[in-house]
Amino acid sequence: MSYCVNCGVELEPSLKICPLCQTPVNNPKQIPLPSDYKSPFPSESGTVEEVSHKDIRILLSVMLSTTALACLLLNFFIYNSLLWSLPICGISILLWVLLIPFMFPGKVPLWLQLFLDLGGVVLLLSSILCITESSIWFWHLMLPLAFIIFLQAELVAFGVRHLPFSFLIGTLYLNLSAAVICLAINALVSYYRTDHVHITWSAIVLTVCVILSAAQIAVLSRTRLRNIVRKRLHF
């Protein structure tokens, strides 16, 4: 019987190094092992079978469709004073659409995925519209906002795909997108509440984004400056 001289753990006779602390085993009194001796440890490291995308697809589809169906049945047969199950169906469909990149990796191009995401969002908003008395919020606020965010995302996706891309350019896209989306939210909310477009807080966001974007464009346009920033920030 051998013990590790470093950590004291009991060692299996065939071991040449300690499995815990990697100290070499040196026992001069070790009785030679018979030729047919089999080590209790596996000779190859085991591997865990990867979960297939088909299994993920089936699991997610079953979970989401069952949730929607169960809520529909509960709504129609028991709690039927309001069509509350419609938004839950809308959320289930939207989640399924949002999870397409994980279920079908590399199959759906980004522009199409964004279009499908927009469809899912519009479907969810429509399902909420069915159970609300007023439709102004839908037409004047949420639908235009969804379209503006969709167009912005499509523009960024186009830029990432077809124009030269780097960390600095990515942050520039992010800045400009944040400014446009904040402006849109501010304008739409003010129009929804007062029937007038009144830009307030988003002007501050826009100012900050313009300053940051100007600095980024200056860095991008000067190769020497760009290289210095890259070296300092390690990217």
Ligand SMILES: [Zn+2]
């Ligand atoms: Zn040891």
